[in-house]
Structures are given as C-alpha cells and as structure tokens.
Amino acid sequence: MSLALLARRNIRRNTVRTALTMVALAIAVVAFVAIRTVLTAWSVAADFAAKDRLATRHKMSFVISMPKHYADTVREVPGIQAATWMNWFGARDPRRPDSFFATIAVDTRTFLDVYDEVMLPEDQKTAWLETRNGAIVGEVLAKELGVQPGDRVTLQGTIFPGSWEFAVSGIYVPTRQTIDRMSLFFHWDYLNDSIEEARRDQIGWIVSRVDDPTAGTRISQEVDRIFDEREVPTLTQSERDLNLSFMGMVSGILKALDIVSIVIMLIMLMILGNTIAMGVRERTRENGVLRALGFSPGQIVVPIMGEAAAVGILSGLIGLVLAYPIVELGMGRWLEENMGAYFPYFRIDPVTAVTAVLLCGLLGVLASIPPAWGAARMKVTDALRQVG
C-alpha cells in the first residue's frame, strides 16, 4: 500500500465533494479567463502597435485641425520614409445610430504606403482609388453594415452634417493586429471638396513611417521642434504611446477588472481550502494510524498537498475547456457586435490559458498549507483519540 495509492483513493473518497469543488473552481477559472481576456483584448492595440509609425497631432487637442501642408513638412524630416494624413469623420449608421465605429477620411495616395497591413484584393484597391466616394470597410464592419463590394452605404455625419453616400469599393483584412476590422476609410479629397470653404485644407493628424524604429523618439522631437517655431505646435508620439494614452483613459475600468480577477482567486482559495480542510479533518484518525506506523510528518503532508494541487490543476483544465466556447463564442460575439470598435480582437491569449492552470495548481498548494500544517503538528495520541 503506497502513499500514492492512498492519495488516489482519497480523491475518490468523497466524490460529491471533490466534484463540486472542481465545478466551482472550473467556473471561477472561466470568470478569470473571461476577465483576463477583456484586459488583453483591450491592450492588444498597444501590444501590437507598429514600432515604426509616428502620429503627429495638434499639441493642445485632437479636436484642433492643422493645415494640410504640415504633412509635406513632416515628409521632409530626415529619417521619415512616408507620411499620410487623416481626418476623423465620425459618421453613424442611421439604421443603428447607437453602434460606434470609426469612419476616417484618409489621403488615399499615401495611405497604403504607411498602413501596409491593410490588405485588399488588387481589383478592389484599383476601384477604391478610382472612385471619388469610394470607401473600404473592415471585414467585421462589413458584416455589421451588411455590405459587399459594389454596394452603396449612406451614413449620417455628426461633425460634418448631412447624409453622406459611399460606394463600398472593397473589404480589407489586416495582416497584423495593428489596425482594427471595424473601420471605414474613404477619400479625404471627397470630404474636402464637399465642405464649406472655411473648413477646407485642414487635417486631423499625420501618420508617418520611420526607417529606423529605434530613432522614433529622436525624430518625434525633431518634428515637434520644427512646428513649435510655427503658429500651430504639435505633439508627435509613437503609435504605441498613442494607444497607451488611450488605455490610460480607461485605466479605471482596467484596474477594477484587475482587482476583480484577484478577488476570484481569493474565492477559489476559500473554496478549495475549505474542501481540503474538511478532507484532512475527516482523516485525522488515519493520519494518526500512519504516524503510529512510523510514517514521518512530511510523508503525511506531501499527499495532502499533492491532492490539492491535482484537484486545482484538473479544475483549471476543465475550466479552460469550458472557457473557450463561453468566452470566444458567447462573450466575444456580444462584444464584437456591440463594442467591436473597442475590442477588435477578442481571443483568449495562450499566456492567459497557461497562467490560469498554473495558478490553480499554486492555489491548491496554498490552500492545503494550513490543514497540512495542522495534520503534521498533531500529536499521534490526539489524532487517534479524535472522533470524526
């Protein structure tokens, strides 16, 4: 009769309790994975930011536009490979006014040089460049709007009033997660020609690519120095910093979710600890017998901890199996439909999956420390005297 066999028997000793514990832990793992996935999905934009892209906007605010010729100035700064400009257009789908997606007017001549991850079939690209009111739509947004290449879509302007009709020239699929699949890009010229004289030739921000990503900071400072001497000062940041500053604004929510995921772990610890403690208490007598037979306290403790870790890891695995459909199909779909612009890529990160399982094992060991400690310290005579 080995200790390993004893441990195996012990797990099966109270099947209902072990099963319940595992279910509870598995559910907690689902919650943990879900929250972590929200956090990683939110930071995906920052993690996947292009290392070689800089964005230049007005120093005081993104709502102040800049003269169009600023883009030419940026292009001439040494180390800058290509530059393009855009304007936030902010349109809504009149059929679903509450759904948010990005509509951006871009300089089509240079847009694809800077955003080389925006992939379109060659014929769609040509069509887009040739159609005055042509637009390309991300694959997720295309599904939401229910459009195919060749369709027309009418959107309601918010900043630029009126109804705007766009011809859907193509549907883009990003090759990297640096850009979302929920945007609509159309010709800046179309916007510029359609608005009153006073608002013309103004651009929202400039995006440029640098030859050498390590020189990004130096080049940013150089760009800002040049404009600082003119009437409109700018702020140039790497795409990563830009995304991080957006993240900073939602940091309250992120912090709260972080805390909640820690609370989940604590709840798991409670449930598991309670179960292990009950099991150990029930076996007080047996442990006394084992000790009387000459087993050392250490030999008593190891199976207790092993049992807890095994239950933890097993529950973690069950939780993961459950989490994939719940998180990716259920929550992911809901978020993509309702908040696709904020969660462009809602997938469970492998790191999250591994962390969850390892944490479960670790929690198991932690939870078993107090009861194991108690079992090891107990006097053999007391243990044998104990009743249930």
Next chain:
Amino acid sequence: MIPVAYNIRSLKVRKRNTIAAAAGLAMVVFVFSAVLMLAEGIERTLGRSGEDGVAILLRKGADAELSSGIDAAHLGIVAGAGEIATGSGGIPQALGEVVVVLAQPIARMPDQFANVTVRGVPDNVLPFRSSVKIIEGRAATPGTDEAIIGKAIRGRFAGMDLGQSFELRKNRPVKVVGIFDAQGSAYDSEVWADIDAVRSAFGRLGGLSSIRVRLQSPGRFDAFRARIETDRQLSMEVMRERSYYNKQSEGLALFITAMGMMIAVLFSTGAMIGAMITMYASIAHRKREIGTLLALGFSRISVLVSFLLESVLLALVGGGIGAVLALSMRWVSFSTLNMRTWSEITVSFEPTAGIVIGSLVFAGVMGIIGGLLPAIRASRMSPVTAMRD
C-alpha cells in the same frame, strides 16, 4: 418547528467552515453590489447634469456637444422664442457655450496625457446653472485668461489646481482662480474658461457648440422644439437636457452592467457550490443529530426547512459582510473615459437602499439554491440508520 437557535449554534460550532463559506459569499456579494453601485454612479453623474425644464440645442445630426457646431449669430434667434423663461431684467435665459477637449499631462505621470473637457463659458454661466457653487477661490473675471475647474479633476492634471496655470495655446497661460462644486454631476470633471479665450485657442471664432435654454415650464418643451426644428435656417435639433445626458451614459453603463452581471453569475455559481459543500459536510457530520430530531417526532418538512434556513443564515451573514464592504466603496472615486466625449469623467460608487436590499436578497437566493440539495438529503434520512452512525 426546530428552533432557529439550533442552526445558529451549529454554525458557531463549525466556525472554520462557516467563516470560509461566508467569506466566499461575502466576496461575491461585494463584487455584485459594487458593480451595481458603479453603474448607478455613472447614470447619476450624467443624470444629475440634466435639469428638467432645460433644453439643449445641437447642430442637426451631432450626437454630442463636442461634434456639434452652431453659428453664434443664431443664439439671438433662439433666445427670441416665446417659450423661454426670462431672468432678472427680462433677459431670456439662454446659454451659448463652446465645448472642446484638451490633452493635459496627468499630474502623477507627466508623460501620460488624458483628455479633459474644457467648456468656454459666457458671463451668465453661474446664474444659469444655479446648482454650481464656487467652493474655493472666486469666479473668473469674464473676458480674461482665468478659469475655474470642477472639484473632481482638482490636482488630477498638471497645472489644474487653485493658483496654478495651464495652457490653452502656446505662451498664453490660463490661471485657475476657483474650484467649483457641481453636486456630483459631469460638470465636476470640466474646466470652465472664458468663451473667447477658448474660441481663439481652438479656432472656433463665431461658433458655438451648444445652446441651453431654460423653458418657462417643462411642459413647453414640445412647442419650443417644434418651433426650432421646423426653422430650416437654424438646422438644429432640440433635446431635453436630461435625455441628452442619459444617452451619453448609456454605452458605459451598459458595458459595466453587462460585465458585472456576467461576473456575478459566474461568481455566484462558485459561491453557491461553496455553500453547498459546507452544508453537505455539516449534514454528514450531524447524521446522528438529524436521526435524533426525526426520532423525536420532528417532521421531514421541518428538518428540510431547518437546514435550508441554516444555509440562508450562512449566506446572509456573508452577504451582510459583503454589502458593508461595498458600502465603504462610497469614498472611492473612479476616473473613466466617457466614450461619447473622448474625455475623462470622474464617477463614484453610489449606494442605494435598493442595491443593498437587492444584494442581500441575492445572497439569500444563493443560500437557498446552495442549501436545497443538502437539506433534501437531510430530510430524507432514515432515523434508524442515521442514529446508528
């Protein structure tokens, strides 16, 4: 009926299990009610910003003050409408403002920027918004580079505290001369500067973002709206101020509530199972007692009720602790992004009696569900075999 004292004693005897199970339940209830309080806080902050009897006018199609632009010359036309209340000296109560967003470094992390809403306000702003009070310093002198800021952003951004200054444009510092309290509304997270200073810094000369008017009575709204919206020259839309702010809070409150509900459902399942484990164990230990109770002639139903009651008691203890913990979140405020304005808004957790009661009911329900199976098992024992144990 088996006396409740028996259950209370039983819970006391198994202190450790009771505490562990109650702690699990407490955490669930804590998260559950904190989330509800936060959603409530967001809705209240934005809801408080709206006043009955005040209408807001934006350019047609604009969904927020930030994306709206109105010709300043139209303020006079709007103010001439007959439904508008008049203030002192017979002047119609109309307020034209410019709303912009300023990127400001965060005080604690100077390399990080966050957006703060800056409102360019005319002279009559404080009389119009009578609920806003200056709590420190003084009101800004109209027509100068002076500003007052809401109490929620005080010290959060670089240069935004009494006596400090920040820049609206290069080399034109704006001095903070006062702090105002807007009773927990969205204005508490805003900077109010002179309308002309904001206009010239943001290239909005001759423009307004929004017009607010106070109507003679809330009932005059429809008439006023019809008058303005049928005027083709104006091309504006009219909303009740309250519904405008409610719309603003929708997205964020929905997200937080949805997240919270999902967490609560998953969490509560875990906690219920925790309670179930505790109850099963406690019943297994008390086989003899149960057998004795049945042999003494207590009915199976009263055994079932008694054990169910014990589980509910356990849950209520946990729920009570959780609710009290959540109440202490009252003093925590929370900066988040208002997705409609792309700027920060500070909200706090708002406890309401409904949320507290709801949390306790939620705990009780968890106790009933968690305790049901073990209680059924207890009530179906045979007294003979149970006593033999």
